[in-house]
Amino acid sequence: MSVVLQERKTARPAPAPVSEPRRRPSRRTILLLSAAAIWILGFLVLNGTATLALPASELTDLHRSLNQFNAWVAANRADNPLFLYVFTPLRSAVDAVANLFTTTFAATATGLRLPEIGWLGTVGLLTWIALAVGNVRVALLTAAVFVFFGIQGLFVEATYTFALVLTAVLLTLLVGIPLGILAGIYGRVARVITPVLDFMQTLPTFVYLAPLALVFLIGPASAVIATVIYAAPPVIRLTAHGIRRIPDNTREASDSLGTTGLQRLLTLQLPMARRTIVMGINQGTMAALSMVTIAALIAAPGLGQTVVRALQSLDVGTAVNAGLSIVLLAIVLDRVTTAASRRAEPGSARRRQAGPQDPRRPPGDCLRRSPGHGAVVQDCAVGGCLPGGPQPWSADCPGS
Amino acid sequence: MNSPAISVRNLWKVFGPGGEKIPGNRELSALSSAELLERTRCVAAVRNLSFDVAKGEVFVVMGLSGSGKSTLIRCLTRLIEPTSGQVLVDGNDVLQAGTAELRELRRRKVSMVFQHFGLLPHRTVLDNVSYGLQIRGAGKSERHAKAREIIELVGLKGYEQHYPDQLSGGMQQRVGLGRALAGDPDTILFDEPFSALDPLIRRDMQAEVIRLHKEMGKTMVFVTHDLSEALKLGDRILIMRNGEPVQCGTGDDLVGSPADKYIEDFVSEVPRADVLTLKWITRPLADTTPRDAAVLNSRLIIRDAIPAVMHSSCPVLVEEGGRITGQIDRDSILSVLQAAESAA
Known part of the structure; x- marks a missing residue:
């Protein structure tokens, strides 16, 4: 094969490619050269005048109109219907949810104190949750990390961050999963939603903090809303993807039994997309953590604040210490949600309980794989290549 | 129906x-x-x-x-x-x-x-x-x-x-x-x-x-x-x-x-012998064929008729709907088998 290729290569250089570059420079080259020429010409003519930096105190019209808008918002917040009926209730609702979690995990309503169940109580609660959705390993990790927060004196900050992430993730799922399902089922919804998601993901996170603070004021509510905007796209995309990639033949089989749309969703699409959806929750959670930290700039409480304050006074030790805590929190969130997604894999529970000595092992059962292997093969099965495709194991499966 | x-x-x-x-x-x-x-x-x-x-x-x-x-x-x-x-x-x-x-x-x-x-x-x-x-x-x-x-x-x-x-x-x-x-x-x-x-x-x-x-x-x-x-x-x-x-x-x-x-x-x-029925190889009844020879149904698959025909010393009669429609002999069966052989 390689010989043939080589022969082709040597045989190929026909006269045509040799003469082609000689013909004329491409339009692109002309464009680039003329841009450079204009630039040099402009420098020669202007020679530095009228290209100076804008002095900090000087305001452009855009600045002025935006400041005017800011003043208008401040003046009309109490009686403009848009604020009265949309933004303010939204803000209070988000605040209420955020408060619920912060009072549970971090502070009482009266101020920044340890929660009523005590910090060990909080650690116990979180460890139990990790055990319930994941496994013993991630539960131990959770306990260790939260005890570490306590030892480092960052427990309240860390749980604040955690509570905000939890709030944001819940709201994200509330919005994201239904939208993702719609986008997965209806191509038209996907076509409308995709550019919006692209736009949300294109926006640098820094940029929309200011407008959000303008509308929702600073504090936990706007931090949560900013986080939802940041964390929703991966959830929506992965949910839609999980539904869309269900093989046609499975869907067809379900249709051939006379399923209604809702039955198809509940018995086929959601269960088969479950693993991808949980993966989306994992991605959304990680996105939420990074945004909640940045939202310290609009007065979101938590570890981010500690970092920002420490950096302002060049207190590197404190900043790095808080940074380390953020990293540890990220690891815990990632490990726990990943463990949860493993458990969401169809049949993962059965693989664990049915050991190799299972007396009712079917003849075709040598295709059961180790859990680590399972993820890959499962992918393949969901993609539709498993049932019909080549089955390499059938050869070493004497019973089948 | x-x-x-x-x-x-x-x-x-x-x-x-x-x-x-x-x-x-x-x-x-x-x-x-x-x-x-x-x-x-x-x-x-x-x-x-x-x-x-x-x-x-x-x-x-x-x-x-x-x-x-x-x-x-x-x-x-x-x-x-x-x-x-x-x-x-x-x-x-x-x-x-x-x-x-x-x-x-x-x-x-x-x-x-x-x-x-x-x-x-x-x-x-x-x-x-x-x-x-x-x-x-x-x-x-x-x-x-x-x-x-x-x-x-x-x-x-x-x-x-x-x-x-x-x-x-x-x-x-x-x-x-x-x-x-x-x-x-x-x-x-x-x-x-x-x-x-x-x-x-x-x-x-x-x-x-x-x-x-x-x-x-x-x-x-x-x-x-x-x-x-x-x-x-x-x-x-x-x-x-x-x-x-x-x-x-x-x-x-x-x-x-x-x-x-x-x-x-x-x-x-x-393999034609496995699919075709006797109907397809039945020949007109010859005068020499004894009328008391074995009788087979015309819808019988050729392969299933082989033992009966091979064991009979004379041609075998074929009936359809209770009426004798013709006869088959060893040659007619062998020709089908041979055709399959040469095709393969």
Whole structure:
């Protein structure tokens, strides 16, 4: 094969490619050269005048109109219907949810104190949750990390961050999963939603903090809303993807039994997309953590604040210490949600309980794989290549 | 046997933009596939097809890949929407049916077995088999009881709690078969159900279908690209090419008198002695043949007649409907066997 290729290569250089570059420079080259020429010409003519930096105190019209808008918002917040009926209730609702979690995990309503169940109580609660959705390993990790927060004196900050992430993730799922399902089922919804998601993901996170603070004021509510905007796209995309990639033949089989749309969703699409959806929750959670930290700039409480304050006074030790805590929190969130997604894999529970000595092992059962292997093969099965495709194991499966 | 279970009239399925205009257009509908693709960018997967399937019959649709047979079988329950024509199931026009009516048809009357099984990987064998019953709204205990019965019928007893990916291909297709049977439909459609299985398992599964057909007497429409499978299972066989019917008849009709060169090529590899009946090799009665010689039915497969003919010292008589129609001798059987030999 390689010989043939080589022969082709040597045989190929026909006269045509040799003469082609000689013909004329491409339009692109002309464009680039003329841009450079204009630039040099402009420098020669202007020679530095009228290209100076804008002095900090000087305001452009855009600045002025935006400041005017800011003043208008401040003046009309109490009686403009848009604020009265949309933004303010939204803000209070988000605040209420955020408060619920912060009072549970971090502070009482009266101020920044340890929660009523005590910090060990909080650690116990979180460890139990990790055990319930994941496994013993991630539960131990959770306990260790939260005890570490306590030892480092960052427990309240860390749980604040955690509570905000939890709030944001819940709201994200509330919005994201239904939208993702719609986008997965209806191509038209996907076509409308995709550019919006692209736009949300294109926006640098820094940029929309200011407008959000303008509308929702600073504090936990706007931090949560900013986080939802940041964390929703991966959830929506992965949910839609999980539904869309269900093989046609499975869907067809379900249709051939006379399923209604809702039955198809509940018995086929959601269960088969479950693993991808949980993966989306994992991605959304990680996105939420990074945004909640940045939202310290609009007065979101938590570890981010500690970092920002420490950096302002060049207190590197404190900043790095808080940074380390953020990293540890990220690891815990990632490990726990990943463990949860493993458990969401169809049949993962059965693989664990049915050991190799299972007396009712079917003849075709040598295709059961180790859990680590399972993820890959499962992918393949969901993609539709498993049932019909080549089955390499059938050869070493004497019973089948 | 009086009214057909399924009756298809002038069925068309044209894929592509503006495909709905083609069946009614005399000029376009006469074009060949290649010309049609060039002129209209449409592909006619099923062209002007008409046939009846009698109740309790196994009707096989055969053709090479791309001949439109899978599209055809999906048109019967509108998994693919036909472009024009008529599909009557028990006298009701499926194409005119509303959503609810169509759903009812799929839930109770016609179910389907697929080439790639289409099992739900997150459900156990029990829940896969009872899926159709669940969709109908049957309670858990009721559908599980019925499913257990069916699982035993398709030979999967003991595997109720296994998941599809723990089963071999043949067993998975048994689950697919069980799912189709669980709803107790009148008709079962098979879309190349065994072509993904290896030959030994395929033979088992074919035997299984024959057994189930004998036991339950359901009408079956069976799509395959495998001629030997078609001859083995089919009461009647429809051969399709490029969406058009080429020949429709019993297995020995196709092998004994192929309609054209295409079918002739198709059936040339078939061991004729295994398919043809005595009817095809019967010769006129000779005066020398004793009238008290052994008598065989003209519908007997040639291979099954070999012992009787070989053991008889004189030609054997052939009867049809109680009347002697002719005779066969060793030479006539040997010539069939020899033809098969030289073809192979």
